[in-house]
Amino acid sequence: AKRTPQPTSPPTGAGVAARPSSRAKRNASASATELMDDSGKIVELTPYDAAWLAGFIDGEGTIGLYERNSNNGTRKPYWGPTVHVANTAIGVLLEIRLLFGGRIWGSNGTPSRPAHHKPCYQLRWTDAQALVLLEQIRPYLRLKARQADLVIAFIRHRQSTPSPGC
DSSP: OOOOOOOSSOEETTTEEOOOTTSOOBOTTSOSSSOBBTTSOBOOOOHHHHHHHHHHHHHHEEEEEEEEEOSSSSOOEEEEEEEEEEESOHHHHHHHHHHHOOEEEEOTTOTTSOTTSOOOEEEEEEHHHHHHHHHHHGGGOSSSHHHHHHHHHHHHHHHHSOOOOO
C-alpha cells in the first residue's frame, strides 16, 4: 500500500511550503545536469520536498519526450526527456529552482501569446537531470506517474543501448 508522507511543518507564505532544515540548500548556479548541493554531491530530497515538488508537477507540469536538435553541429534531431512546470508567478519557479535546480525560460513577447496575457515562465529539467529528479519524486506522483515511468524507462534504455555512432 502506498504511504503518503505527512508534512513536518504547516504550509506558509504565498504557495511556498516550509521545509525541514535538515536538507542541504541548493546552489542556484549548480550543474545543469544534476541536482547538486554546494559541495557537488547529488541532493537527496527529503520525502517532504519530493512530495511537495511531485504535487506541483502533477498540477502545473508536464513530463514527456520532445524532439530536439543536437548541439554538435549536425542539427540531427533526437528525442530528449523533459520535465517542466509553467507558471505566471516567476517567484514560485525561482524558489523551486533554488531548491531543485533546472533552467527557467520566459515566454513573454512570443507571437503565440496575446498581448493581454500575463508573461508565462517555464522551469525545465532535461536528460540526466530529469532522471535524477523523476527517480526521487516518482513515489509521490499521482496524475503523471505513468508518464514518469515511461520517461525513466526511456532514459535507462538509452543509457544501456550502445550509440550507433552515426
